Amino acid sequence: MEYKKQVQRLIQEFKTDFLPSVSVDLVIFGFHDGQLKVLLLRWKNTEDWCLPGGRIRHEESLDDAAYRSLHGRTGLTEIFLQQFHTFGDTRRYVHFSQEQTMLRLGLAEEDLQEFSNRDVSVGYYALVEFANVVPTPDFFTDECRWWDINQVPPLLFDHNDMITLALKTLRRQLTYQPIGYNLLPEKFTMPDLQQLYETILGQSLDRRNFQKRMLGYDILERLEERKTGGAHKAPYLYRFDKEKYEKALADEILFVG
Template sequence: MINDEISDNMRLHGVLTKEKYVKHLSVDCTIFSVQDARLKVLLLNWQDVEYWSLPGGFVKEDEDLDEAARRILYERTYLDNIFLEQFHTFGKVDRTSLKLSKDFLKARNLTFPDDHWLFERFISAGYCSLVDYTQISVFPRYNNESGKWFDLDKLPKLAFDHKEIVKKGSEYIRKNIDTQIAASNLLPEKFTMNELQSVYEAVLGENFRRNNFQRKILAMNFLERLEKLYDGSANKAPYLYRFRDVR
């Protein structure tokens, strides 16, 4: 195991030294999910580093930005084939930190001179997605990272400007909730209006009157009404629905 980790670190050092990446450009992914009726965000932590961070990485010279975001997310989380959208560009002059960057590299047994491109100014493209948290059960071993879902109002110490990225990412998810929920796989293929309402309430953090919610959703015409759900109870059987293709 130790030899494997050393080999992985040597491989990463070699890749970064060859400078195969676009300088000054990175990608950060805000991945949200619903757990216990609350919206949560996925954060990663390297052993021996105090700060948590978003899944992120660098863009290769021969790949499109969207392609880089998908690759980076898979390398950090094993998440694949999800609905991933670019939502904002982060470019404040002081958004990164030399010391913190070195701490992250030190956790991987990597060192570079102070004038290396890794420590220069970076502009980051923010991507976001709303996913079913059960899609993530393990993390790539060579990253030596742990991952955890956090409530948005109970975030740990975050690296760089990642707190701002989480904030803007959550705002984007809520603003585009209809498309995000339809593409998130948070619901089964067929679901009731009550199940859909529960997800909306968790993401938006507010409650809705059942009749008002149903009227608003049906007026948007992105649901297909199916058969009724008969479960043998005395209650009136609700209709089942499924999403039309919104991607």
């Protein structure tokens, strides 16, 4: 009974507090130790998976709604989040049986209408260090966890297409913006940075060319320290010059040729 009351309360909030027929969906990529993953939600009492997201409040910007949803699922704040596409195809719900799924969520038939309209969804992507994330499901889901980018199951709605396009957009981002801040330790080696780029790009990069290119952007500070514990000659440690890094983000200079 308490669950049904909460459902009714949420449905009333959807009707009064949120914009109708528009939502945000988040493709949250996680990087850690040479792996790239994506955060997914499993709906209550089902094996149906989807991306995190939500509706936009009347007095809330799209970006604020996306950050609110991101924080709710990950516990993180102040991370890179970027809008990448608006999804409005008439067949967005081709992989979704609203009656079957909503009834399994415990909704009454009269409640289905609130969930049956086709939303236009604004897609955002983020790139985080997934070891820092506390995956947290929402009211309508039982599980929130990471999936390897190459093992994503068939998802509800058009969310597989969203992930594909978000990854393409992220890879294009490497041509005009730096990545690595908040994804690597404060001090890291050039091989650590190259591994990050190779993981996202899904391909190997020439070591010498990569190092020359990255140093040429003048966003790294080489320290006098070397990494300890390796069997071979220890590489130098680097860190990002935060001021120059943020300027490179703002200027969108060409990064990878």
